[in-house]
Amino acid sequence: MTDVARQGAATDTQGMDYLVSLPRRVVTIYIPLAIFLFVLLFPFYWMAVTSFKPNEELYDYSRYSPFWVVNPTLDHFKKLFFETDYIDWMWNTLLISVVATFLSLFASVCAAYAIERLRYTGSRYVGMAIFLAYLVPPSILFIPLATMVFGLGLFDTRWALILTYPTFLVPFCTWLLMGYFKSIPYELEECALIDGASRVQILAKIILPLSVPGLISAGIFAFTLSWNEFIYALTFISSSENKTVPVGVITELVEGDVYHWGSLMAGALCGSLPVAILYSFFVEHYVSSMTGAVKE
Amino acid sequence: MSVSVSTVRTPARTSRFERINDNRAFLSWLFMLPAALLLLVFLTYPLGLGVWLGMTDTKIGRAGEFVGFENYISLFRDGVFWLSVFNTMLYTVVASVVKFALGLWLALLLNKHIPFKAFIRAIVLLPFIVPTVLSAIAFWWIYDSQFGIISWTLQRMGLIDRYIDFLGEPNLARASVIIANIWRGIPFVAISLLAGLQTIPQSLYEAATIDGGSPWQQFRHITLPLLSPIIAVVMTFSVLFTFTDFQLIYVLTRGGPLNATHLMATLSFQRAIPGGQLAEGAAIANAMIPFLLAAILFSYFGLQRRRWQQGGRD
Known part of the structure; x- marks a missing residue:
């Protein structure tokens, strides 16, 4: 019952979107949304990247960029x-x-x-x-x-x-x-x-x-x-x-x-x-x- | 209904077992038994036991004697206890307000027509699903004083010249745990409010647009009033869980530095379990009850406001 109502409401929301121009949508919707998603997901990404890094990459930010893994390893899992x-x-x-x-x-x-x-x-x-x-x-x-x-x-x-x-x-x-x-x-x-x-x-x-x-x-x-x-x-x-x-x-x-x-x-x-x-x-x-x- | 059943009943069905089976009072009692047993033994009784423990001098391994309000009097003179009360208030108020503002914003964004809506909504909820302790460990690592990624990024951008010790300085530590709590709480607020937003008829917005209402006016006079009952409930839950939070603090700071991040729950744990002073811990935990009652009453009266929405008067 509620699903039907929700679907109805969802199709309704498309109703007046044409009134808003694309550049305006980018600034008011997509950019804030992207920031939200980045902040909400970053800790998981960071968790995953860290767990596959060998120790020498993990503790040396000057030679390896911290944001990705050069030589992934399963040592930590082992x-x-x-x-x-x-x-x-x-x-x-x-x-x-x-x-x-x-x-x-x-x-x-x-x-x-x-x-x-x-x-x-x-x-x-x-x-x-x-x-x-x-x-x-x-x-x-x-x-x-x-x-x-x-x-x-x-x-x-x-x-x-x-x-x-x-x-x-x-x-x-x-x-x-x-x-x-x-x-x-x-x-x-x-x-x-x-x-x-x-x-x-x-x-x-x-x-x-x-x-x-x-x-x-x-x-x-x-x-x-x-x-x-x-x-x-x-x-x-x-x-x-x-x-x-x-x-x-x-x-x-x-x-x-x-x-x-x-x-x-x-x-x-x-x-x-x-x-x-x-x-x-x-x-x-x-x-x-x-x-x-x-x-x- | 029941009359017709009893008149049609055949003699074969009046065996003793059948009669018991149809006796509503007995059946109700039987059906309630498992839940009632579990809740009375492991919820109601411990609640009472907790109040009693708070008035004794029980320690781990030693049964206590009744000492009246002595624990509460000594807590009243205990600076650390008052610091934890202050921290709990600060933590709850700041985190709840920010969670509400950002959560509502995210809900409004998700309610717009956007590509991959279902997928985005699904991943937004991840911080809520993943065990708090485990995501708190990720935050611990993000806040690390030697290898923290925030410090590294800021340094690379030339904004700071020394790594920030996020969890080492009292006010920074407070801000850091509050931010972690906000991160964990936003999805719950956003997704719950989104469910509320989806029940608001689109025709109201269309009417308002035709009447020349600005987006802000539409938000202020349509969205907010129609959303207020759900906001009341969601925020009560949010306040309640923030107020009694334990996991985040335990992982990130254990109450340090200088007790600056001790919440009532963590102080209660620290005194009772590692410290062995069960009675004192129970007294601190009991001190939370008035605040919780206030939050529940607030929610109750928040719900009452529903009447005017159904055509009644306020």
């Missing part, structure tokens, strides 16, 4: 993969993100269906509470959670993260899915009820198939949020082999005052790639989940 626990970090991050995402999706689908469709007494207030829960930032929860994680004996295990990530994933996913469920016509559900379907059957066979785009949006966004999470992973994990990529790169690759910029950048690049690739396949879902949470 060091990263074979001399550090990077592969473990990748595996941990992937495992934790996937499990936390599915756990949160399951809980959110059930909760969103109950709030939006079963409409039990007080469901409106629970919906509001879920939205407020989304606004609770990890930086005020990590200290009490750390004492809990310690008390439960989960310190330095993957479970510590799998169980705490839903604190920000469930509110987000529930809020997003409530919006999706709202757009599914009641009549479909009523027909199924008359035909003798139970609520669980309705959820599994009617609501879920119809909200696949919503589930994908919520899922990949939750995955990205888990992949990017930092403060819980930094606080609850201490041994190198249990760390996630963001924590591992910043705590293990920095040795004292000697920064191995090449491997640091290689680590940042490899850690960003999975989400960037996922993103490239699901751009529209990302946009809709991001704006969906904002627009209600």
Whole structure:
């Protein structure tokens, strides 16, 4: 529905552009846009270029221009993969993100269906509470959670993260899915009820198939949020082999005052790639989940 | 509806399991259980526990005793704490204002008819998608005092004669972390506002053009009023996440130099985890709550303004 509206608006925008001359468009649109794109993308370019540079180019700007690579090398990646626990970090991050995402999706689908469709007494207030829960930032929860994680004996295990990530994933996913469920016509559900379907059957066979785009949006966004999470992973994990990529790169690759910029950048690049690739396949879902949470 | 269902129901369907399955109250309870369990145990309880911890003298490895408001009193006399409050305010206000201005500008540019629009919109969002810590490491390298690319470029252009130590001098460090935060936040603001811009009917602009409205008048009297509810929500999110930011500071400066970039979140972490003073850290974290509540209330009243747009009065 919204896609149609958006397309309509998009074709509309061409409407009056002929009123603006080309030189004027260059100055008011293309040049600012080019500057924006340059600034937004330069750090990634710089990350990539640095990670392929051999050390003698990396630290010698007088003989080599810093903006490109003369003799590309994979040394930094080799060091990263074979001399550090990077592969473990990748595996941990992937495992934790996937499990936390599915756990949160399951809980959110059930909760969103109950709030939006079963409409039990007080469901409106629970919906509001879920939205407020989304606004609770990890930086005020990590200290009490750390004492809990310690008390439960989960310190330095993957479970510590799998169980705490839903604190920000469930509110987000529930809020997003409530919006999706709202757009599914009641009549479909009523027909199924008359035909003798139970609520669980309705959820599994009617609501879920119809909200696949919503589930994908919520899922990949939750995955990205888990992949990017930092403060819980930094606080609850201490041994190198249990760390996630963001924590591992910043705590293990920095040795004292000697920064191995090449491997640091290689680590940042490899850690960003999975989400960037996922993103490239699901751009529209990302946009809709991001704006969906904002627009209600 | 439900009446018709119960009258048509065949005797075979009244087994105990079936009846429970159709009981709405029971079903609701069952469906809410996983989410409620997760959120009550790992969100609501820790929130309360945090408030309690702030009133004890807990340290790592030692359960604390109740000490009332002692932590808050000592924080009140703590210069570093007030410096972190000041830094957090400065960081939030400057970064949010600039993010809003540049984000809105970028959204307006992207809303124009331009070639490769979908592609450009997709890559604009990259800084938001990539893990903050990892892009912060790239900024760390860009700001490096010996091999920083900004310093090198400026020196090559003859604008400076010594490399700038971006993260080494208090005010420069503040500016540097704020710029990194702005860089990270612009895409979110821009893409969200773009979604709002696309819902504004083009016919309004056509009417305004025919009436001789200048681009500025169109922006001021059409775009801004129709966009204001979305602006309220987007900026609340932006303020909230900027205020509680941790990752950027932790990677770029860890609060230094001379605590000039310590935010409340990073100070809370530093005191609680490496410092071991869990109670004091919790108290600092709790001190953020009033500000967050203010931001949420602001958003709530910002949303209220929606009424006049639907034909009601303000």
